[in-house]
Amino acid sequence: MTREPRLSWKEVRDQIKTSILDRTYSPGDKLPRDADIADQFGCARSTVQRAMRDLSDAGLVERKRKGGTRVRVDPVTRATVDIPITRREVEKRGSVYGYHLIDRGFFKTPPEIAGKLELPQATEILRVRALHLADHKPHIYEDRWICPDTVPGILEVDLSRESANEWLVMNKPYTRCDLRFYAISATEDTAATLDIKTGSALLVIERTTWIGTAPITLVKAYTAPGYELLTSN
Amino acid sequence: MTREPRLSWKEVRDQIKTSILDRTYSPGDKLPRDADIADQFGCARSTVQRAMRDLSDAGLVERKRKGGTRVRVDPVTRATVDIPITRREVEKRGSVYGYHLIDRGFFKTPPEIAGKLELPQATEILRVRALHLADHKPHIYEDRWICPDTVPGILEVDLSRESANEWLVMNKPYTRCDLRFYAISATEDTAATLDIKTGSALLVIERTTWIGTAPITLVKAYTAPGYELLTSN
DNA sequence: CAGTGGTCTAGACCACGCA
DNA sequence: GCGTGGTCTAGACCACTGT
Known part of the structure; x- marks a missing residue:
C-alpha cells in the first residue's frame, strides 16, 4: 500500500486551475461541490475551500452559496499595486x-x-x-x-x-x-x-x-x- | 451567565486593526503570538490566523515564523486593478x-x-x-x-x-x-x-x-x- | 534548538439565495 | 426548504528562522 503525500491547498488549487485552463471546465461551467472535490482529492473540505478562495480572489472562478462554483466567463487580469509614501x-x-x-x-x-x-x-x-x-x-x-x-x-x-x-x-x-x-x-x-x-x-x-x-x-x-x-x- | 456572541474573524481583524490605528501597537511593534490573542478573544487560533492573514495581505502587518507579527513600518496604499478584455x-x-x-x-x-x-x-x-x-x-x-x-x-x-x-x-x-x-x-x-x-x-x-x-x-x-x-x- | 506562524483535519453549525 | 459555500473549533503536525 503506497501512501500518497498529503495534498497542500496550493496543489489542490493548481490542479483545479489546470483543469480550468485545459478546458476540462470551460468558462461558465459549474464545478463540483467542495465536498466532492475534497473526496476526489482525499483531503478535507477546508483545504478545498482554501484553494477555492485563492482562485476566487484571483478572479478565475465565482462562488455563490447554493449556486456553487463557476468558472468566470469574463477573464480579467487582476493585479495589485502598492503606492508607498x-x-x-x-x-x-x-x-x-x-x-x-x-x-x-x-x-x-x-x-x-x-x-x-x-x-x-x-x-x-x-x-x-x-x-x-x-x-x-x-x-x-x-x-x-x-x-x-x-x-x-x-x-x-x-x-x-x-x-x-x-x-x-x-x-x-x-x-x-x-x-x-x-x-x-x-x-x-x-x-x-x-x-x-x-x-x-x-x-x-x-x-x-x-x-x-x-x-x-x-x-x-x-x-x-x-x-x-x-x-x- | 451571559453568553458572548462568537467572534468572527472579521471582528477579530477589526479589533486588531483598531489597536494598531490607535497606537496601542505602533509601527515596528511586535504583536502577541496568535495563540495568546486567541486566548484573549476567546476564539480558536485559526480564527486569529484568518484575521492576521487579511491584515498581512492588506500590508498592515508583517508575519514571520519564529519572528512573530509586527506592525509594518512603511505603510503602503495597496489596491487591486482589473484589466478586462x-x-x-x-x-x-x-x-x-x-x-x-x-x-x-x-x-x-x-x-x-x-x-x-x-x-x-x-x-x-x-x-x-x-x-x-x-x-x-x-x-x-x-x-x-x-x-x-x-x-x-x-x-x-x-x-x-x-x-x-x-x-x-x-x-x-x-x-x-x-x-x-x-x-x-x-x-x-x-x-x-x-x-x-x-x-x-x-x-x-x-x-x-x-x-x-x-x-x-x-x-x-x-x-x-x-x-x-x-x-x- | 525551540518558538512562532502555516497548514491540515474532522466535524459542526451558520447564512445566503435559489426554487 | 434546502443545498451550497462560509466560518469556527480543537487539536495535531510541519516548516521556517532567529538565537
Missing part, C-alpha cells in the same frame, strides 16, 4: 528626498472635488500644494484637498516641514480608498512647477480616502515624466 | 465594440522587447498592431509582440477577425503577469492611428505574460485620451 519610495531607490510646500489655503469646495469626496454639501476645505523632490529634482507635484471637519488635527501641523501625505498616513488611517490613474498634458503652471515643458505627458495618481463615510482627503499626484507604476507580485 | 470593457459601458487589424509581421526581436520578455537570446517574433474601437471611434491602440515558440497556435489564428488579446486569454492562460502604467506623448504615428493630436498625453498599459519562464507576449496598450484606470474594491 513618496519619501520612502525615493529613499528606497537610493535618492535624496526633498519636500517643499508650495501653498496652503482655505477655499469653498469646488463641485468636482466635492463630488469625488462624496460631500453632501460644499464646505470650506483646505487645499495644500506641495512638491516632492528626488535628488533635488522635482519628482511629484501634489495638489491636495483636505476636509478639516474629518481631520481637525491637520490644522496644527506645520506643513512646510512635514508632508500632509505622511502625517495623514501615520495619524489618520482611512477605511476606504479609491484610486484612479490617468494621463494629462502638463499645463503651463504644472510644467513650471515640475520644471518640464508645457504639454509633457504626465501620469496622474488620484487618490480619495474616507473614514467610514467621512471624507478625509483627495490628492492628485502629478508625477514627473518617466514615472512608472508597477504591479507588485 | 477590451471588448468586454467596451460592451459593459454600453458602447459598440469594433476591432481592426493594422498589420502583422515577423521581426528580429528588438533588444528592448527581448529584455522585457526576459528572452535569453533574440529570436524571430510576431508583431501585431491593432486598434480597438468604441462606438466606431478609436479606443485603444495595441502594439503587441508574441513569441511563436511559446504560442504556436497563434500563427493559425485569423487576427483580422479575432483580437490576439482575446484569443490568448481564452486559449493560453499565463502563469505570471507583469503590469506597468505610464504616460507618454502621442507620436505622430500613434496620434494618426488614434485620430488625435500629436503630443496628446496617453496612458499606456504595458503587460508582459509568461507560462512558467516561457514568454508569451508583451503588449503596449495606448489608450485614447480621457481613459482612466480605476481600482476595483
Whole structure:
C-alpha cells in the first residue's frame, strides 16, 4: 500500500486551475461541490475551500452559496499595486528626498472635488500644494484637498516641514480608498512647477480616502515624466 | 451567565486593526503570538490566523515564523486593478465594440522587447498592431509582440477577425503577469492611428505574460485620451 | 534548538439565495 | 426548504528562522 503525500491547498488549487485552463471546465461551467472535490482529492473540505478562495480572489472562478462554483466567463487580469509614501519610495531607490510646500489655503469646495469626496454639501476645505523632490529634482507635484471637519488635527501641523501625505498616513488611517490613474498634458503652471515643458505627458495618481463615510482627503499626484507604476507580485 | 456572541474573524481583524490605528501597537511593534490573542478573544487560533492573514495581505502587518507579527513600518496604499478584455470593457459601458487589424509581421526581436520578455537570446517574433474601437471611434491602440515558440497556435489564428488579446486569454492562460502604467506623448504615428493630436498625453498599459519562464507576449496598450484606470474594491 | 506562524483535519453549525 | 459555500473549533503536525 503506497501512501500518497498529503495534498497542500496550493496543489489542490493548481490542479483545479489546470483543469480550468485545459478546458476540462470551460468558462461558465459549474464545478463540483467542495465536498466532492475534497473526496476526489482525499483531503478535507477546508483545504478545498482554501484553494477555492485563492482562485476566487484571483478572479478565475465565482462562488455563490447554493449556486456553487463557476468558472468566470469574463477573464480579467487582476493585479495589485502598492503606492508607498513618496519619501520612502525615493529613499528606497537610493535618492535624496526633498519636500517643499508650495501653498496652503482655505477655499469653498469646488463641485468636482466635492463630488469625488462624496460631500453632501460644499464646505470650506483646505487645499495644500506641495512638491516632492528626488535628488533635488522635482519628482511629484501634489495638489491636495483636505476636509478639516474629518481631520481637525491637520490644522496644527506645520506643513512646510512635514508632508500632509505622511502625517495623514501615520495619524489618520482611512477605511476606504479609491484610486484612479490617468494621463494629462502638463499645463503651463504644472510644467513650471515640475520644471518640464508645457504639454509633457504626465501620469496622474488620484487618490480619495474616507473614514467610514467621512471624507478625509483627495490628492492628485502629478508625477514627473518617466514615472512608472508597477504591479507588485 | 451571559453568553458572548462568537467572534468572527472579521471582528477579530477589526479589533486588531483598531489597536494598531490607535497606537496601542505602533509601527515596528511586535504583536502577541496568535495563540495568546486567541486566548484573549476567546476564539480558536485559526480564527486569529484568518484575521492576521487579511491584515498581512492588506500590508498592515508583517508575519514571520519564529519572528512573530509586527506592525509594518512603511505603510503602503495597496489596491487591486482589473484589466478586462477590451471588448468586454467596451460592451459593459454600453458602447459598440469594433476591432481592426493594422498589420502583422515577423521581426528580429528588438533588444528592448527581448529584455522585457526576459528572452535569453533574440529570436524571430510576431508583431501585431491593432486598434480597438468604441462606438466606431478609436479606443485603444495595441502594439503587441508574441513569441511563436511559446504560442504556436497563434500563427493559425485569423487576427483580422479575432483580437490576439482575446484569443490568448481564452486559449493560453499565463502563469505570471507583469503590469506597468505610464504616460507618454502621442507620436505622430500613434496620434494618426488614434485620430488625435500629436503630443496628446496617453496612458499606456504595458503587460508582459509568461507560462512558467516561457514568454508569451508583451503588449503596449495606448489608450485614447480621457481613459482612466480605476481600482476595483 | 525551540518558538512562532502555516497548514491540515474532522466535524459542526451558520447564512445566503435559489426554487 | 434546502443545498451550497462560509466560518469556527480543537487539536495535531510541519516548516521556517532567529538565537
